[in-house]
Amino acid sequence: MIKHCLRMMGLLLAIGVQAQDNRLTLDQAYDLARQNYPFIKQKDLVRRTADLTIENLNKGFFPQFTVSGQATYQSDVTRIPITIPGIKLDVPGKDQYKVQAELNQLLFDGGNITAQKNVQTANELVEDQRAEVELYKVKDRINQLYLGILLVDEQVKQVDYVKGDIQLGIKRVEAQVKNGTAFRSSQLTLEAELMKNDQRIIELKANRKGLVDVLSLFVNKQLPVDIQLAQPVIPATLVQEPVARPELKLYNYQSELFKVQNGLISAKNRPRTSMFIQGGYGRPALNLLNNNFDWFYIAGLRFNWALGNLYTTKKERELLQVNQRMVDVQKELFMLNTNTQLKQQQAEVDKLSQLIQSDQQIIGIRAQVKEAANAQLTNGVITVNDFLKEVNAEDQAKQSLITHQLQLLMAQINARTIAGNQ
Template sequence: MKRFIIIPIILITLTGMGQQSISLEECYGLVAENYPLAKQSQLIENQNSLDKAIISNAKLPQFNLDAQATYQSDVIEIPIPNANIEPLNKDQYRATLSVNQLIYNGGATNAALNVKSVQTKTKQKQVDVNLYQLKQQINQLYFSILLAQETDLLLKAKQTQLRAKLAEVQSGIKYGVILPTSDKVLEAELLKLNQQFREVESNKSALIETLSSIIGKNLNASTLFQNPLVDTQIRHDLNRPELELFQLKKDEIAHSEALISKQNAPKLLGFATGGYGNPGLNMLDNSFQTFYTVGVKLNWNVFDWNSNKKQRQSLAINKDIVDTEAETFKLNTNIELNQQQKEIDKIESFIASDLEIIKLRKEVLKSADSQLKNGVITASAYITELTNLYEDENTLVTHKIQLQLAKANYNVIKGQ
């Protein structure tokens, strides 16, 4: 006997193991990985590597190759009679290779690299912010699917109850206790239920398809959407990625100020030039010669008409703008949180009322059930009371899902 009991249990277990399931947190993680916008993070990092390599090239020797051939209308002549100095050719040729090596620029290159690094972090955090803003959309889809699941369960429960009642009514009709057409009313209600099943299934399928597209994972009607235990813990601090973005913008401004302060620093370069031409460095030797020069060069912009100062003032204004954006964001977020908390309180009061209403509806339906069996009321009157109970139970389920959605949105707004 035990063998026959074990086999169905194993089959049920295997079926459950094979069913795909997903949670709300998994949806959050998948959208951060698979949403097309998420690819920008790696692209930004690749771009940063290239830009930093370009900036770092300033520390490497810079090579320049020049070549020219000219013809001039006149050349230098030595006004000394019988000097036997051959005049220069009017056609002249020269090819040079120059090397310049930066020795010192006040740390401007390293400052530029720091600016580029923080700019990259700012861009990547902006991607994170944009992805985070998808969470409320995911919440709406996910809990709408949960509501469809719960509605389907309610419909099945109602269907089971109607079928059982139909069997009772048909038996009562057979023995003349209940009016002959009473079963037709129940059969019509069962047909209406089939329409409701199809509508719920269609809506759920559309929601699942949309959610699947956003998170980049194939989901279907058989996927089990886990009911999350969403709770709200009142905290006074926000933990939104937008706040990190504002801080990174301020860091970017600070590094830009450091870069500007180094732009007018003296620059020391070493250089070397080698060449071949006619004439060479000796202008009196009218032949092709090799030549070279080496040296150091100092470049210092001692007066820039206060351009550097005005740039720093402009950055200070940008910093104030970022501060006002952060303050505005915090204010609006706190307003949203207060509104969401009031929504949570309202729905919780609705649920308490729903439970009382359902309790009363069940008592009414119990009485109607007894009256139908005894032929006191018609099947239509019974259907009315059963539908009233179902609608109130559906309202309770809707409010419970709405409460979970409100709490999930509260958490998203808070950044928990």
């Protein structure tokens, strides 16, 4: 009994997992495409590059150790032109040798290292957001594929509905042929139309498979041919939502980058101080009058102020201001284009909403005409071709409704995508 229960639980779990794998929502498609899109790898590379650069900058306050050596020959040396009785002053050799090591500890760099770290952090945000902008563009492609599959699904349902009408007509004509009140050719005409309907289903399913295969490439997952796509639910507040596109964050991060770059310019113009100690071995050492090899060392503080950067500081700041104005212009242009696209999508939504209302009225009329034709075909009042004409007219009206409904959904989703809220 327990084994039977466990087996049933396992079967139900397997069915649940299979059902979940056979269903996909638009948000799931977005997430899978984002996770598997090659550009996502650039975000990790940008982050890793910034981390490594900042780690190296932090080492700027580590003690710096250098070793150097030299061997020289000079044309003359320092001499003392005085003769002191009883004292012999050695003349330094013209060949001199020195090996020394220096330990330097930076004490104050004017905030240069901190400014460089700020620049790296700000630049990381900019590059990371550039990747976000590219990743957001994938949503537009997913929208087209996803809604394309939904459109095909609705078209297949409509073709099946028409197929039912034709099959019903065949049954009625068959009875008339048996009773001798209709020609066999009428039945054959309906059967040929039924075969055309089957061909249409084959074409639609082939189109659906192509769309599913492309969607599988984007989500990096082989989706089953019969994958069921959930219809997106669009909130009522469609176009009224504020624009939240990743490009806006990119413009803000670029402005912050210019600010920290301006701080780096200031830091480069400040003086630096450091502590150092030198030690070495050579001839002569610190005592130039001693011509023998000897050890030596020097310790002290070093002050350095590079004033050459002052020549270019003004122009560098002006260049940052020009770049900032360029970003402001790009942001203004982006908002203009985005608001224009939103207005166009809103107009499209309004138009399609009106068309759908008209489609529903037309379908109501066509359905009544078809039912009348159905009754007339049963009574032998009209021909099969007349009946098919009304069936196809209703089909065309329903196909228009399906197309307009999916176009409305696409316009609504596009509006949310354009605004950055999808």
